Amino acid sequence: MPTLEGYLVVSALLFAIGAFGFMARRNAILMLISIELMFNAVNLSLVAFNAYLAPADNTGAVFALMIMAVAAAEVTVGLALVIAIIRTRQSAEVDHYADLKE
Amino acid sequence: MASVPISGIRHGTLTSNPPTLRRPDLPLTTERRCAAYLTGPLLAYATASTAALESRRRPSRAAEPLEPSNGAPTLDISGVLFSVLAIGVVGAGVAVVTLRNIIHSAVAMMICFGSLAGMYALLGAPIVAAAQVLIYLGAISVLILFAIMLTQAGDASLPAPYHRQMPVAIVVALGILGLVGWAVIQTDWGAAAEVAAASVDAIAMALFTTYALPFEIISLLLLVAIIGAIYLARRPEEDERAG
Secondary structure (H helix, E strand, C coil): CCCHHHHHHHHHHHHHHHHHHHHHECEHHHHHHHHHHHHHHHHHHHHHHHHHCCCCCCHHHHHHHHHHHHHHHHHHHHHHHHHHHHHHHCCCEHHHCCCCCC | CCCCCECCEECCEECCCCCCECCCCCCCCHHHHHHHHHHHHHHHHHHHHHHHHHHHHCHHHHHCCCCCCCCCCCCCHHHHHHHHHHHHHHHHHHHHHHCCEHHHHHHHHHHHHHHHHHHHHHCCCHHHHHHHHHHHHHHHHHHHHHHHHHHCCCCCECCCCECCCHHHHHHHHHHHHHHHHHHHHHCCCCCCCCCCCCCHHHHHHHHHHHCHHHHHHHHHHHHHHHHHHHHHHCCHHHHHHHC
16 A cells, blocks of 8 residues: 555655756756646645545645646746747747846 | 446455346347456446445445455555556656756656646545646646747757756755655654545535635636736737737
8 A cells, every 4th residue: 555655755756856857957948847846746745645644624635726726827927938038038048048147 | 238237246245156137128148148247347346446435435334344254365456556656757757857858858747747647546636636637737738838849949959958057956956855755754644544535525615615715816816827928928029010
């Protein structure tokens, strides 16, 4: 039988993978994908907590559904920003977005 | 064929009697007898699952003996499913951040989201699994694929996909993993051994009574996000043409 610890370890692995992708990749869209991976890791841990620790009140599932809605809004605005920046800079690499530094 | 009642099955225990069909108006042909033999175990499994779910939802009925008393070794299907889905989630996640072609990364992300939907179903949260498939697999993946195809002209592969701070990123990610994993293993959760299936009714009641205000705020947030995305992604020359 799968245990709560098993789900939480998978969640921690996915969160670490997402954090690595966010820090290590240079493509702006792939950084957004990594953020989505981290959202999903948190969602998995919330649903696992709900199922194993507090099955009576469905707070974890409700929270996960709300995180999904917020993630959809976030990725919509984020991708629109990335498309606008790529259109003006002709590059998807975040190192080329350094106008504020110069 | 599923509508034909079959005797000899009660709470998952398949007796040695051959299943018979209670349709005396129809002749008992060899085909129908074979079909009864084939669907019998399936129906028995479905009956056993339904009975187990019912007893889990209503604790007063849990006293009824459900498992077969012959002590046959049962295959741990949920453990096997969890292993397969965990490998899918972690493997696809690693593929997302390591593949050079960003379209391949996006496809690996879809595999990762699909495996996560299976995990939610395994956790007894079918409404979250359905929302995962609808929102992540349906909406967000298509949005990301469209954004990639709008922005990456020609070959989407980058010569050097990694930032120069990649070694630091590995250290930080391993640090996060170590800290969280250590906390998970050290803590005595006192968790239930069995997952109880969450009823969709209860989640809907919580969503529209206790959490009605956050629900409405999220609808407002989605509206703002739609307007903002349309404003941001609009081409500047369309602006000038319009006015």
